[in-house]
Amino acid sequence: MTAAPPPCDLSAIGRILVVKLDEVGDFVLATPFLRGLRAAAPQARILLAVREAVADLAATCPWVDGVVAPRPKEGGGIDFRGITPGGLARFAECYRVGFDLVVVPRYDFDRHGAVTLAANSRSPLVVGFSERVTPWKAEGNRGFDRAFSHVLAPPPGRHEVEQNAALLEFLGAPPDLGPPALALTDGDRAEAARLVGGAGGPRDLLVVAPGAASPRREYPADRLAVAVARLAAALDAHVAVLGTAAERKAAVLIGAALGDGPGGGQGGGFTDLTGATGLRVAAAVLERAFLAVAMDSAPAHLAAAVGTPVAVFSCHPLDGDPTHVHAPDRFRPWTGGAQGGRVLVLRPDAALAPCATSCLAAEAHCIATIDPTAAAERIVAFTEAARKGE
Numbered sequence: 074m075t076a077a078p079p080p081c082d083l084s085a086i087g088r089i090l091v092v093k094l095d096e097v098g099d100f101v102l103a104t105p106f107l108r109g110l111r112a113a114a115p116q117a118r119i120l121l122a123v124r125e126a127v128a129d130l131a132a133t134c135p136w137v138d139g140v141v142a143p144r145p146k147e148g149g150g151i152d153f154r155g156i157t158p159g160g161l162a163r164f165a166e167c168y169r170v171g172f173d174l175v176v177v178p179r180y181d182f183d184r185h186g187a188v189t190l191a192a193n194s195r196s197p198l199v200v201g202f203s204e205r206v207t208p209w210k211a212e213g214n215r216g217f218d219r220a221f222s223h224v225l226a227p228p229p230g231r232h233e234v235e236q237n238a239a240l241l242e243f244l245g246a247p248p249d250l251g252p253p254a255l256a257l258t259d260g261d262r263a264e265a266a267r268l269v270g271g272a273g274g275p276r277d278l279l280v281v282a283p284g285a286a287s288p289r290r291e292y293p294a295d296r297l298a299v300a301v302a303r304l305a306a307a308l309d310a311h312v313a314v315l316g317t318a319a320e321r322k323a324a325v326l327i328g329a330a331l332g333d334g335p336g337g338g339q340g341g342g343f344t345d346l347t348g349a350t351g352l353r354v355a356a357a358v359l360e361r362a363f364l365a366v367a368m369d370s371a372p373a374h375l376a377a378a379v380g381t382p383v384a385v386f387s388c389h390p391l392d393g394d395p396t397h398v399h400a401p402d403r404f405r406p407w408t409g410g411a412q413g414g415r416v417l418v419l420r421p422d423a424a425l426a427p428c429a430t431s432c433l434a435a436e437a438h439c440i441a442t443i444d445p446t447a448a449a450e451r452i453v454a455f456t457e458a459a460r461k462g463e
Contacts, residue, residue, distance in 0.1 A: 081173070083113040088173050090121075091137070094143070094187040097126065098370065101375060105249040106178050106249065117173075119137045120139050120167055121137040125142040130352045133257070141154065173198065181207050188217045199222050202236070204224075233404060253377065255378045268350065269346075277309070277363070278310065279363065279365075280315055284317060285369060289434050290368050290369050290387070308456060313358060314343075318348035324347045331343045364384070365381050367386070368385065369389075384455060400431075417452065421440060
């Protein structure tokens with residue numbers, strides 16, 4: 074059986090809109106798609122729509138010609154903010170003339186209006202994943218397939234980078250399964266160096282990111298502090314804690330476990346960076362580290378994208394549903410094939426009742442069953458193996 078021909082010739086198309094209205098980690102995992110799309114359509118003007126929460130990362134993306142951030146207007150409709158210089162003008166020009174192709178590279182359900190924006194683009198070609206690909210999407214996005222001229226329904230359970238590669242193939246482009254990539258500036262790296270002071274050599278900075286989008290995905294801060302103190306002592310590391318101001322309480326607990334000061338406590342010092350960085354500077358701090366410890370959240374994906382080995386605490390049990398939105402099978406940090414050597418996922422052995430195929434609790438629940446001492450031992454072994462593989 075021969076494959077259907079692609080819906081367009083990417084090498085001849087003029088104006089493309091990519092609608093990526095989701096979270097920071099989703100954007101990082103979409104960078105191979107953007108890279109592959111640019112390689113297949115070097116002549117095209119590619120515009121990218123992202124949420125304002127992602128704008129800091131998207132602003133330096135080298136594979137698009139402009140970035141905008143849509144937001145609801147008071148009284149109805151959509152307003153747009155230009156993220157890159159001239160981005161809003163380029164978007165307006167393409168919208169006025171008409172986009173030749175609109176792509177929505179999001180496999181699971183849309184909660185931020187991406188399909189609405191795509192449907193209102195007036196493009197003859199609107200391509201995305203079917204509402205039927207997951208139960209959650211079928212329920213939350215019922216009827217959304219009508220917005221597309223072409224829908225894909227690849228099987229569930231594959232990693233998001235692989236799903237986006239299937240989208241590239243559908244468009245007639247070679248799939249890009251390479252590592253995610255971020256474009257950091259010299260200013261980002263200089264600010265990261267200033268924030269961590271003398272730390273950040275190739276073997277002494279350990280970055281910890283205790284936050285996640287939901288409490289069930291956060292390893293309890295008191296248990297995390299125990300694990301980090303053991304790591305810092307075993308690896309003689311200077312610890313920096315990254316996150317928003319909401320993670321400051323966790324940083325205080327970690328600092329107390331370390332002695333809260335250079336030369337004090339266990340390891341080689343402590344720096345609290347919660348609330349102190351934007352996304353690109355956070356990525357630049359992670360780039361200076363020999364190891365990142367994070368939750369199933371954006372910092373884990375930032376670390377992988379800058380080449381730093383990362384240990385991830387996940388709430389999804391080992392015997393959990395591999396198609397679930399919390400499943401590492403779908404959302405673990407992607408390193409372009411070398412997953413085992415650069416990414417360690419720490420998971421509960423089994424769900425804690427009443428949870429079954431995934432953790433559904435409002436607070437930290439299944440994830441809290443991970444033993445901090447055992448976790449630290451696994452992370453030390455992982456770090457040593459990663460160093461040998463450098």
